[in-house]
Amino acid sequence: MKQVEEEKYVISVRGLTKEFQGTRAVDSVSFDVARGRITGFLGPNGAGKTTTLRMLLGLIRPTEGTARFWGRPYGELPTPTRRVGVGLDGGAFLGGRTGRGHLRCYARAAGCGPERIARLLADVGLEGAADRPVSGYSTGMKQRLSLATALLGDPELLILDEPSNGLDPEGMLWLRRFLRSYAAGGGTVLLSSHLLGEMEQIVDDVLLMHHGRLLCAQPLSGLLETDERLESAFMRLTQAGIGGRA
C-alpha cells in the first residue's frame, strides 16, 4: 500500500509546523503532490508558503512534522538536483558571476555538461546575455536564469517559488506553456504564487494557504463553483473562517 502511495505521490507532507519565537508561521500542514500534475501552492504574501517550501527542502528545521520525496526526506536523496529542480530566491545570484558561470557552479552536482548548459541558456532566452555579469540582468532575466538552474539536472519534479515575479506578459505565457508541456511529458510541478488569477490558468491541483494554515487541498475543478474565479473562491473560503486562527 505504502509502495503504491509513493508511486502516486511525489511529495507527502504530514503535520508540518514552524514556530518562530512563539509565532506559528506554518501550522500543521499536510498534503500530497501527485505525479504528473501541476500543483499550485497559493495564498497571499506571508501565508507561510515559502517557509513550508524551505522546510520541505531541508533548508529550515520544522518544529514538528515530516516532508518526504518518494518516501525520503530531501536530505537523504542521493544527488537530489538530478531528481528535483528548485527555483527559490529568484534573485539569488552573485552579481559578479556571469549567467553561464552561475550554471556551471551547480552543473556538476546535477550531472549536467557544458552542452546542456548552452541549450538551457538558449531555451530560456539568455543566450546573448550568458557571458555578462548577472548584476546587469533584469528581474525577468534572473527569473529565467533561476529556472535554467532548476532544470540543470533534467529533474522529474520542479518546485518553483513565485516564478512569474518580474516576467512580462510574453514571459508569463511562455512559462505557462513550458510548465504544461513539462507536466505532459510526465514531470510534476509544485508552484507557489500569490497571483491567483495567473495560477488559475496553469494549475491542476490547488493548495490554498492562509495565515500559516492550509485552507484546502483539491483539484481546481472541484474547488471552483460555477463561473467562479479562484480569487473569489479564496475569499469565500477565508470569510467562511476555514483555516482561520484559533
Add this chain to the structure above:
Amino acid sequence: MKTSMGSQPSLGSQVSLDSQLSLGSQVSTELRKLTTTRLWWILLLTMVVCSAGLTALVVFGGLNAPRSPLRFDSADEVVPAYNLPVALAYVFPLGIGTALVTQEYNSRTITATLLSEPRRMRVYGAKVLVGLGTAFVYGAASVGASALVAAALLSGHGESPYLMDGPVLGALSGSVLVMTLWGAIGVAVGALVRNQVVAIVGILLVTQFLEPTLRILASQLGSPGLGNLLPGGAGEIAGGGTIMTAAADAEGAPQALGFLVLALYAVVTGALGGLRFARYEVA
C-alpha cells in the same frame, strides 16, 4: 523566450550519473565558485604587489638608511627581511577563506548550494579544503615574489642574500604553511560571522589594531611571550620571526610552538564554524 524547452530534455548530454556526490565533486564545485568571480585574482594580485612592494621598501631602507635596525650580516639576521608577507599580508588568505562562505550568505546562493548537496558538513569540508588550497597558492606567490625582491636588492647591494641557507629556507616554507592555515581559519570565521561586511571590518580591526595593541601591551607588562599565543603572533613565530616579533621583544620561541598554537586556533575555530554552518536555517 523560445518554446523549444517544452519537450523533455534527454539525459544524453549529462555527465556521469554517480549515485552520490563525492567530496572530490564538492571540492571541484567550490573551486568553480571561486574561479567564476574576479575576487580571487584581485586579492591575489593585491597581496603579491603589497608583499613585494613593502619588502622592497623595507629592505631598500634597511640597506641605505643610516640608522636602520635591520642587519644583513648572517642568515638568521636576514630572516625578518624575508618575512614581511607573514607579518603583514596574512590578512589576504584570511580574507579569501572568509569570502568563500560569506559570499554565499551575502548573495543567498547558499540556498542553491545546500540544495545541490544537503550534507552540510561535506559542503563545509570542501570549503575548508578549497580555503587551504587557495591560501597555499596565495602564500607561495606572495612569499616567493617577496623573496625574489629581497634577494635581488641584497645581491644588488653587494650583500649575500642567504636565500639557500637553512634559516631563510625554513622561514620561507614556514611562512607559506602559516598562510595556508590562515585560509582554513578564514573559512571558519566566515561560517561563524556570516555577514560579509561585519567579517571584513572585524578581520581588519582584530588583525591590524586589536592584536598588535595586545602584543605591545603584553610586551610592556613584561610578558612578551603572551603575544605569541595570539594567532597573528603565533603565525609570525611559526614563520621564523618577523620585524613585529622583534618590535614586541618576543623573539626566541621555537617555530614548532607557533605552528602548534596556530593549528589549535584553526582546529577550534574550524569545529565551531562547522557547527554553526550545520545548524544554519536558510530562511
